[in-house]
Structure formats: structure tokens, C-alpha cells
Amino acid sequence: xxxxxxxGSHVSVSEGALVLLRCNYSSSVPPYLFWYVQYPNQGLQLxxxxxxxxxxxxxxxxxxxxxxxxxxxxxxxxxxxHMSDAAEYFCAVSYTGRRALTFGSxxxxxxxx
Amino acid sequence: xxxxTQTPSHQVTQMGQEVILRCVPISNHLYFYWYxxxxxQKVEFLVSFYNNEISEKSEIFDDQFSVERxxxxxxxxxxxxxxxxxxxxxxxxxxxxxDSPLHFGNGTRLTVT
Numbered sequence: 511x512x513x514x515x516x517x518g519s520h521v522s523v524s525e526g527a528l529v530l531l532r533c534n535y536s537s538s539v540p541p542y543l544f545w546y547v548q549y550p551n552q553g554l555q556l557x558x559x560x561x562x563x564x565x566x567x568x569x570x571x572x573x574x575x576x577x578x579x580x581x582x583x584x585x586x587x588x589x590x591x592h593m594s595d596a597a598e599y600f601c602a603v604s605y606t607g608r609r610a611l612t613f614g615s616x617x618x619x620x621x622x623x
Numbered sequence: 624x625x626x627x628t629q630t631p632s633h634q635v636t637q638m639g640q641e642v643i644l645r646c647v648p649i650s651n652h653l654y655f656y657w658y659x660x661x662x663x664q665k666v667e668f669l670v671s672f673y674n675n676e677i678s679e680k681s682e683i684f685d686d687q688f689s690v691e692r693x694x695x696x697x698x699x700x701x702x703x704x705x706x707x708x709x710x711x712x713x714x715x716x717x718x719x720x721x722d723s724p725l726h727f728g729n730g731t732r733l734t735v736t
Contacts, residue, residue: 553627553714554666555727556724556725556726602666609654610671613666613667
């Protein structure tokens with residue numbers, strides 16, 4: 511069975527500070543991993559995905575994530591937070607042959623001026 | 624950029640009534656999905672649809688639910704005899720291929736009273 515754990519339901523950073531949102535997965539087969547962002551009253555927008563190519567994945571808006579098999583992690587980072595990054599971030603996993611995404615519980619990112 | 628559109632944005636219904644949530648996927652996409660998010664909880668997979676049939680469904684998607692692609696553009700989710708616990712945000716998504724990223728709509732907030 512596959513699952514995703516996001517540590518920290520709320521993260522607050524100062525504008526310009528490093529953003530680190532944590533995601534750990536469990537999967538019995540090689541996973542596909544995703545980060546989605548949800549702005550208020552909007553749908554889920556894909557930030558980036560890992561599909562067994564490069565372990566360091568670059569996404570939109572300056573975000574990136576690194577797949578670490580030994581740690582079963584796929585943490586999302588951004589070197590310098592911007593006020594517009596305030597949103598809810600979801601990590602999700604799927605695997606070959608099963609299209610359904612299993613989502614984590616989400617992390618709400620606040621950016622303080 | 625093409626997007627998935629969902630109507631209505633908010634639906635209020637009485638317990639026991641039937642509701643139909645509507646979605647227009649991106650035009651060249653072949654795979655369609657419904658997810659839901661109960662307030663404060665995870666985004667949960669309901670069903671995926673390909674080639675005019677359900678390809679995968681979760682345990683949530685019981686006989687109360689059905690999906691249909693009545694014409695070449697719409698994709699609907701019908702909930703028969705709604706219950707209070709069906710109150711949630713329902714997201715439609717589509718993807719070009721089975722292994723392509725999902726594009727989500729902005730959701731329909733269903734309130735069952």
C-alpha cells in the first residue's frame with residue numbers, strides 16, 4: 511500500500527527565508543511523486559513531479575524537490591520565500607499501473623513580511 | 624493555457640436529494656478523474672474514467688455515486704440520495720495520458736443540509 515506523510519500542517523517563514531516542506535512516502539514499488547499547490551478558492555496546480563529520471567526535480571515558481579530513496583523522502587524547497595508563495599502544498603504519490611494519486615494531508619505555508 | 628472547468632462553484636442541496644456535478648476536461652485529454660476533499664481532511668481519490676468506462680475506483684465510490692461522459696466535452700459526477708457526510712469540495716481532473724500529470728479544476732463545494 512502506498513501512503514504519504516507530510517510533517518507539519520503549518521509552516522511559517524519570513525519573506526526571503528528558505529522554504530522546506532517535508533514529505534515522506536511509503537510504497538512497495540517505485541513511486542511517482544508529485545507536489546501540488548492550492549491557492550485559496552482554486553484547484554490544485556502541479557508544481558513538479560518525479561518519475562524516476564533525475565533525483566533533483568525543478569518545478570515552477572523556483573521550487574525544487576529531491577527524491578531520496580534511502581530516506582523515502584521527497585522534500586520541497588525554495589531558497590527564498592515570496593509573499594505569493596503563501597498557499598497549501600500537497601505531496602502525492604502514485605505508481606505505474608495505478609493512476610490514482612494518494613495525497614498527503616497538506617502543509618499550509620505562511621510567509622511573514 | 625487550457626484548463627479544467629467545473630460548475631457550479633457551490634451547490635447546496637438537502638439530504639436525500641440527487642446532485643450532478645459537472646466538469647469540462649481539457650479537450651485533448653483522455654483520462655478523467657474525480658477527487659474530493661472534506662473540510663480539514665486529505666484530498667481523496669474517488670474514480671478514474673477512460674474510454675467511456677471506469678478504470679479505477681476507491682472504496683468511497685459506492686453505489687451512491689456514478690460518473691458519465693454524456694457527450695464529447697462534459698464529465699459528470701452524480702450523487703444519489705446525498706448524505707450530510709457528502710459535504711465536501713469535489714475536484715475534477717483530467718490528463719492527456721495515463722502517466723501524464725493531472726490538471727485539476729477549481730472544484731465544486733457541495734453542502735448537504
